[in-house]
Amino acid sequence: MIEAVGLTKRYGAKTAVYNLSFQVRPGTVTGFLGPNGSGKSTTMRMILGLDQPTSGQVTIGGYPYNKLPNAPRQVGALLDAKAMHGGRAARSHLLCLAQLAGIPARRVDEVLGVVGLQDVAKRRSKGFSLGMGQRLGIAAALLGDPQVLLFDEPVNGLDPEGILWVRNLMKSLAAEGRTVFVSSHLMSEMALTAEHLIVIGRGQLLADMSVRDFIAHNSAGFARVRTPDIEPQQREKLSAALTEAGGQVLPEQDGALRVTGLPLPRISDLAHESDVRLWELSPHQASLEEAYMRMTQGAVDYRSTVDQRAGLQQPLPPGAVAPQQMPVAGQGQPGWYAPPPPQEQAPQQQPAQQNPYAAPAQAQPQAPAQPLPQPPAAPPAAAPTMDKDAR
Numbered sequence: 248m249i250e251a252v253g254l255t256k257r258y259g260a261k262t263a264v265y266n267l268s269f270q271v272r273p274g275t276v277t278g279f280l281g282p283n284g285s286g287k288s289t290t291m292r293m294i295l296g297l298d299q300p301t302s303g304q305v306t307i308g309g310y311p312y313n314k315l316p317n318a319p320r321q322v323g324a325l326l327d328a329k330a331m332h333g334g335r336a337a338r339s340h341l342l343c344l345a346q347l348a349g350i351p352a353r354r355v356d357e358v359l360g361v362v363g364l365q366d367v368a369k370r371r372s373k374g375f376s377l378g379m380g381q382r383l384g385i386a387a388a389l390l391g392d393p394q395v396l397l398f399d400e401p402v403n404g405l406d407p408e409g410i411l412w413v414r415n416l417m418k419s420l421a422a423e424g425r426t427v428f429v430s431s432h433l434m435s436e437m438a439l440t441a442e443h444l445i446v447i448g449r450g451q452l453l454a455d456m457s458v459r460d461f462i463a464h465n466s467a468g469f470a471r472v473r474t475p476d477i478e479p480q481q482r483e484k485l486s487a488a489l490t491e492a493g494g495q496v497l498p499e500q501d502g503a504l505r506v507t508g509l510p511l512p513r514i515s516d517l518a519h520e521s522d523v524r525l526w527e528l529s530p531h532q533a534s535l536e537e538a539y540m541r542m543t544q545g546a547v548d549y550r551s552t553v554d555q556r557a558g559l560q561q562p563l564p565p566g567a568v569a570p571q572q573m574p575v576a577g578q579g580q581p582g583w584y585a586p587p588p589p590q591e592q593a594p595q596q597q598p599a600q601q602n603p604y605a606a607p608a609q610a611q612p613q614a615p616a617q618p619l620p621q622p623p624a625a626p627p628a629a630a631p632t633m634d635k636d637a638r
């Protein structure tokens with residue numbers, strides 16, 4: 248098990264991770280989600296003893312990584328697939344790692360087979376594609392047959408077949424009782440791979456719960472209703488009846504109506520009473536991606552000036568939890584907290600509901616009385632990556 252308690256990391260004036268507490272348990276795949284720059288890699292680096300926490304601690308099986316007996320046999324990690332000697336053949340690279348960790352050479356051939364690189368084992372890794380590099384990084388993580396595995400963006404650069412392979416690999420590792428902690432930006436993939444989620448925003452915990460609960464708590468179900476395409480007046484009639492009955496009705500791109508706030512039988516009754524025929528009446532649950540976007544929309548550091556949160560400005564459906572205002576890490580560092588621009592302050596957000604996923608008490612959001620200076624314009628798309636690569 249991985250356990251973080253009050254984990255905080257500051258780089259000068261920048262707070263990358265603030266007061267993070269969570270547990271990653273064996274036997275399930277735990278997804279680690281957060282927008283760019285939210286502190287996922289920093290957290291993983293602290294778990295692996297590559298960065299020292301400013302305060303708090305993180306342990307694996309009760310030990311900080313650096314005190315873990317025979318760490319390479321207990322913990323495997325893929326942090327940066329490019330971090331290898333490109334001039335070395337794939338097999339030689341793994342052999343070096345194995346020798347350093349006292350792992351027998353035959354294990355190298357085993358893991359090369361597991362990741363499907365056996366045929367290119369003698370090729371230099373600098374000629375590898377992104378996906379091949381990822382596979383080699385995963386092979387290195389599996390080398391010590393560890394009980395605890397960390398993967399930072401493991402499907403980065405993989406083709407659909409590779410993605411499916413990683414998904415099944417993660418699940419089978421967890422099914423063997425291992426602790427599997429995986430960061431990813433691909434929500435659809437996380438929804439299929441992870442059972443549990445830890446979500447952070449600007450270095451702080453936003454959610455620690457099952458994928459199912461996360462979606463249920465951060466989105467509301469809705470109904471899709473379609474009337475005959477050839478009779479638009481039926482659609483208008485139904486829309487009016489549903490609205491009058493207290494439902495919220497939004498048009499879908501294909502001409503259907505997205506209805507929230509009314510149960511399906513009631514929608515059916517209202518249609519019947521209005522003498523409107525239905526071609527479709529179906530229940531829907533928002534996707535993990537929609538739930539995630541809603542939760543983290545206040546915690547995104549890098550946003551295009553063109554795409555003003557496209558798709559996120561719809562009113563929150565009834566029953567969904569309004570995204571929290573992001574707290575000020577370390578209590579009010581200048582420039583750290585940037586409120587949304589005034590026109591985006593979403594006054595129509597749902598009434599004050601207790602957000603069960605708010606950060607711990609001392610980090611409760613304090614909406615500033617005066618708007619703080621706006622964040623700088625979105626940096627060039629590559630900026631966050633460059634920042635990381637520069638480390």
Ligand SMILES: Nc1ncnc2c1ncn2[C@@H]1O[C@H](COP(=O)(O)OP(=O)(O)OP(=O)(O)O)[C@@H](O)[C@H]1O
Nearest residue numbers: 258261263282283284285286287288289631634638
């Ligand atoms: N060595 C460092 N020195 C200064 N700032 C750093 C350093 N490492 C990380 N940061 C900053 O800490 C914050 C968190 O970075 P981190 O790489 O952990 O985020 P992330 O969630 O992994 O991002 P991404 O999804 O883009 O990989 C960022 O603002 C980053 O610029």
